[in-house]
Amino acid sequence: MAGPDKGFSRWLLATNHKDIGALYLWFSFAMFLIGGSFAMIIRAELFQPGLQLVEPNFFNQMTTMHGLVMVFGAIMPAFVGLANYMIPIMIGAPDMALPRMNNLSFWILPFAFAILVSSLFMEGGAPNFGWTFYAPLSTTYAPPSVTFFIFGVHLMGISSIMGAINIVATIFNLRAPGMTLMKMPLFVWTWLITAFLLIAVMPVLAGAVTMMLMDIHFGTSFFSAAGGGDPVLFQHIFWFFGHPEVYIIILPAFGVVSEIIPTFSRKPLFGYASMVYATAAIAFLSFIVWAHHMFTVGMPLVGELYFMWATMLIAVPTAAKVFNWITTMFKGSLTFETPMLFSIAFVFLFTLGGLTGLMLAIAPADMQYHDSYFVVAHFHYTMVAGAIFSISASVYYWLPKWCGRMYNETMGKVHFWIAFLGFNLTFFPQHFLGLAGMPRRIPDYSIQFADFNMISSIGAFIYGLAQLIFLFNIIRTIYFGEKTTKEQTWESARGLEWTLPSPLPFHTFERPPSIK
Amino acid sequence: MAHKEDGATPRYYVPARSSMAIFSATALAMIALGAASGMNSMRAANASGGDWLLLYAGLIALAITLACWFSLTIRENLKGMNSEQLKVSYRIGMQWFIFSEVMFFAAFFGVLFYVRTLAGPWLSGDGAGVMNTLLWPGFDYAWPLMDTPQDAIGGVKEQAKAGFLANNGEHTGPARNMSFPGWENLLHWLPFWNTTLLVLSSIWLEFAHHSLKKGNRKGFNFWLALTLIFGFVFVYLQYLEYHEAYVDYGLYLNSGIYGATFFMLTGFHGFHVIMGAGILTVQFFRSIMKKHFTKEDHFGFEAASWYWHFVDVVWIFLVAVVYVY
Numbered sequence: 001m002a003g004p005d006k007g008f009s010r011w012l013l014a015t016n017h018k019d020i021g022a023l024y025l026w027f028s029f030a031m032f033l034i035g036g037s038f039a040m041i042i043r044a045e046l047f048q049p050g051l052q053l054v055e056p057n058f059f060n061q062m063t064t065m066h067g068l069v070m071v072f073g074a075i076m077p078a079f080v081g082l083a084n085y086m087i088p089i090m091i092g093a094p095d096m097a098l099p100r101m102n103n104l105s106f107w108i109l110p111f112a113f114a115i116l117v118s119s120l121f122m123e124g125g126a127p128n129f130g131w132t133f134y135a136p137l138s139t140t141y142a143p144p145s146v147t148f149f150i151f152g153v154h155l156m157g158i159s160s161i162m163g164a165i166n167i168v169a170t171i172f173n174l175r176a177p178g179m180t181l182m183k184m185p186l187f188v189w190t191w192l193i194t195a196f197l198l199i200a201v202m203p204v205l206a207g208a209v210t211m212m213l214m215d216i217h218f219g220t221s222f223f224s225a226a227g228g229g230d231p232v233l234f235q236h237i238f239w240f241f242g243h244p245e246v247y248i249i250i251l252p253a254f255g256v257v258s259e260i261i262p263t264f265s266r267k268p269l270f271g272y273a274s275m276v277y278a279t280a281a282i283a284f285l286s287f288i289v290w291a292h293h294m295f296t297v298g299m300p301l302v303g304e305l306y307f308m309w310a311t312m313l314i315a316v317p318t319a320a321k322v323f324n325w326i327t328t329m330f331k332g333s334l335t336f337e338t339p340m341l342f343s344i345a346f347v348f349l350f351t352l353g354g355l356t357g358l359m360l361a362i363a364p365a366d367m368q369y370h371d372s373y374f375v376v377a378h379f380h381y382t383m384v385a386g387a388i389f390s391i392s393a394s395v396y397y398w399l400p401k402w403c404g405r406m407y408n409e410t411m412g413k414v415h416f417w418i419a420f421l422g423f424n425l426t427f428f429p430q431h432f433l434g435l436a437g438m439p440r441r442i443p444d445y446s447i448q449f450a451d452f453n454m455i456s457s458i459g460a461f462i463y464g465l466a467q468l469i470f471l472f473n474i475i476r477t478i479y480f481g482e483k484t485t486k487e488q489t490w491e492s493a494r495g496l497e498w499t500l501p502s503p504l505p506f507h508t509f510e511r512p513p514s515i516k
Numbered sequence: 517m518a519h520k521e522d523g524a525t526p527r528y529y530v531p532a533r534s535s536m537a538i539f540s541a542t543a544l545a546m547i548a549l550g551a552a553s554g555m556n557s558m559r560a561a562n563a564s565g566g567d568w569l570l571l572y573a574g575l576i577a578l579a580i581t582l583a584c585w586f587s588l589t590i591r592e593n594l595k596g597m598n599s600e601q602l603k604v605s606y607r608i609g610m611q612w613f614i615f616s617e618v619m620f621f622a623a624f625f626g627v628l629f630y631v632r633t634l635a636g637p638w639l640s641g642d643g644a645g646v647m648n649t650l651l652w653p654g655f656d657y658a659w660p661l662m663d664t665p666q667d668a669i670g671g672v673k674e675q676a677k678a679g680f681l682a683n684n685g686e687h688t689g690p691a692r693n694m695s696f697p698g699w700e701n702l703l704h705w706l707p708f709w710n711t712t713l714l715v716l717s718s719i720w721l722e723f724a725h726h727s728l729k730k731g732n733r734k735g736f737n738f739w740l741a742l743t744l745i746f747g748f749v750f751v752y753l754q755y756l757e758y759h760e761a762y763v764d765y766g767l768y769l770n771s772g773i774y775g776a777t778f779f780m781l782t783g784f785h786g787f788h789v790i791m792g793a794g795i796l797t798v799q800f801f802r803s804i805m806k807k808h809f810t811k812e813d814h815f816g817f818e819a820a821s822w823y824w825h826f827v828d829v830v831w832i833f834l835v836a837v838v839y840v841y
Contacts, residue, residue, distance in 0.1 A: 009533070013534055097602075097605035100534040104537035108544060111545035114545075115545070115548060151551055154548065164612075165608075165609050165612045168612055170605075173601060174601070203616045207620055211627070213555075216559075217559055219770030220770065220775070221687045221772055225647070226664065226672075227687030228639065228664050229635065229772075230630070232635075233630055236630060507530075
């Protein structure tokens with residue numbers, strides 16, 4: 001088979017899973033910086049009480065765009081990139097099952113986000129109704145750019161569904177002989193289940209935005225009570241997509257951490273089978289708990305009770321996972337390289353986020369927490385310390401394998417500690433703000449919230465700075481990092497990727513390896 | 517499902533490069549931009565035909581690109597580049613694509629269920645809410661919804677006077693609805709004929725598949741042609757149905773939630789029938805003009821037939837909950 005093309009056509013016409021994986025990863029990093037700059041604007045405005053930097057409407061556009069860009073542009077494509085890069089190697093496949101469609105899945109994304117981000121410059125401004133785009137804010141009261149937002153979401157959905165189908169086909173059909181399902185690395189397992197969730201719920205999101213489009217432009221009344229519809233109906237459809245979506249974001253993170261912790265504990269993963277079953281259980285539960293996002297909307301009591309109990313059930317499989325990670329480390333021969341630091345921080349901080357989730361699941365207590373900064377703190381503990389930390393961990397973990405050069409360990413550790421400090425400084429005080437009653441998505445606040453907000457803003461700037469160190473370290477590694485050709489980067493890492501030379505050859509496993 | 521591999525089995529075909537994807541992505545972006553800007557200028561009431569040009573150009577570009585893409589994969593298959601393993605990938609891909617379509621329809625069926633069992637009764641005062649007494653006094657819920665909550669308070673003008681007018685405006689209930697008219701009128705009821713047509717077409721399609729598997733080319737062409745005729749007649753009858761709804765029944769997209777769910781469910785279904793018929797038409801011409809498909813290798817046809825059965829099943833559910841029940 002041919003080597004890579006020269007020049008830009010290598011990327012534009014790419015069919016190689018490693019090239020496409022790299023495209024996804026770079027795209028997501030660019031989106032991460034854009035979404036991060038929106039967050040910097042939010043935190044700068046909230047540095048002090050009062051309005052100082054931006055108009056309230058622009059502030060709303062920033063919270064909306066920050067959420068949309070981070071969820072759909074940064075975290076999801078980063079994990080799809082890791083899946084593209086690693087899954088074929090981990091199962092001994094020659095490439096993704098449908099390489100040309102793989103390229104299409106990626107190249108839709110830059111167009112989709114160009115459309116979405118360009119709405120900032122449109123008449124009436126960008127979408128300002130929050131990343132959850134509740135009707136009627138997103139229909140009756142939306143700026144004209146909502147139409148572009150809707151079609152942008154359609155494009156992202158098409159991309160995600162095709163990407164997920166590709167991953168399912170790859171895992172079911174391209175495993176090397178002997179690679180039975182229960183021998184697959186856990187990252188592959190979590191992605192298989194994530195891909196199933198994507199195929200199941202992205203079409204529901206497409207349905208939701210289609211109904212919005214019809215309500216706005218064609219006179220239907222899905223979300224308007226005047227015609228017999230219901231605005232709350234929008235929330236049900238959205239969260240039927242939205243709750244599986246948050247597991248789409250976190251399950252691959254579980255997989256990554258389940259690869260890294262055994263490596264640096266120098267022990268096999270504790271409870272492999274229970275990890276698989278717990279992942280499947282979480283995915284199943286994600287379909288039947290959506291209305292816990294809307295306890296205060298006025299549901300019948302039986303609904304509140306059902307969704308409360310069902311949600312609390314999720315703690316069981318999740319706790320099994322945390323137990324397994326800790327038990328893997330127990331009596332292990334631990335070392336603390338950067339990927340391991342991020343992974344341990346993941347276990348610790350994600351568990352905190354899980355526990356606040358359990359608090360939010362309790363319907364009567366949620367009446368107080370709902371729509372407050374407590375919710376913001378909760379989901380940033382899962383999204384940032386969960387998803388983003390694990391993405392950082394996996395980049396450090398596999399970067400030497402990808403480019404045959406070692407990153408600077410000291411700089412990696414500096415990145416970790418600054419990120420860890422900045423993250424906690426940003427989001428831990430937000431728990432207190434929320435419990436004290438500060439509402440989310442608001443550009444100004446009462447002065448009793450001033451101190452914690454200032455701490456939070458300082459933390460956010462520190463966390464933002466840490467990402468520049470990350471970027472610098474990656475670029476430095478690619479061009480100037482110390483060369484390493486050995487197959488085994490980490491002494492005791494398991495898995496097929498560590499049987500291959502570094503950097504990875506352009507094509508791997510053109511003939512499948514034999515798995516015993 | 518792991519594939520048995522030995523030295524003699526062909527390699528999995530990984531194309532070296534492809535320009536198909538970037539053309540498709542560009543075309544999709546043109547469609548998205550064109551549709552969004554067209555709709556926005558339509559709403560701003562300064563529409564001109566030119567606003568939709570980008571959309572049309574995108575649709576044409578996508579059609580051309582997909583035609584090239586599919587013919588490329590067909591040629592690769594005829595050259596024998598596709599291993600058995602690759603063919604399994606195509607099958608898995610199509611199956612999960614259909615599953616995603618199922619979930620798309622599930623969203624709209626879910627809306628119908630929610631409106632009929634929860635939102636409607638609540639609007640008319642069921643449960644602990646105060647929506648009926650405060651916002652929509654006099655609204656009574658019945659399905660099909662002939663009088664919207666807005667009708668109940670005296671129409672869009674009264675609602676505007678009360679100070680809350682949605683910008684998607686007026687929702688006046690229809691004059692008549694499309695529900696099952698009773699057994700004595702069965703033969704004058706279009707959905708009955710449509711159901712018959714679609715179910716029969718699915719059966720003809722199975723006959724076509726069996727003929728193909730026996731190597732009977734003539735039988736295959738005949739039954740496939742019959743499937744297509746039934747499919748296109750279905751589309752024509754559906755057009756008559758819409759005409760009747762608009763002209764005789766006063767049922768529009770903005771006739772409240774009944775009109776919205778009716779047109780969105782039947783509309784998306786009709787769109788999928790047109791797509792399915794289009795795909796099958798391509799298979800038909802592949803068979804009669806190029807003699808494509810063999811007893812063992814006819815995935816293009818098989819995928820199209822899965823799709824056709826899928827739209828058939830959606831229709832059965834649709835007749836049950838949109839028209840009859």
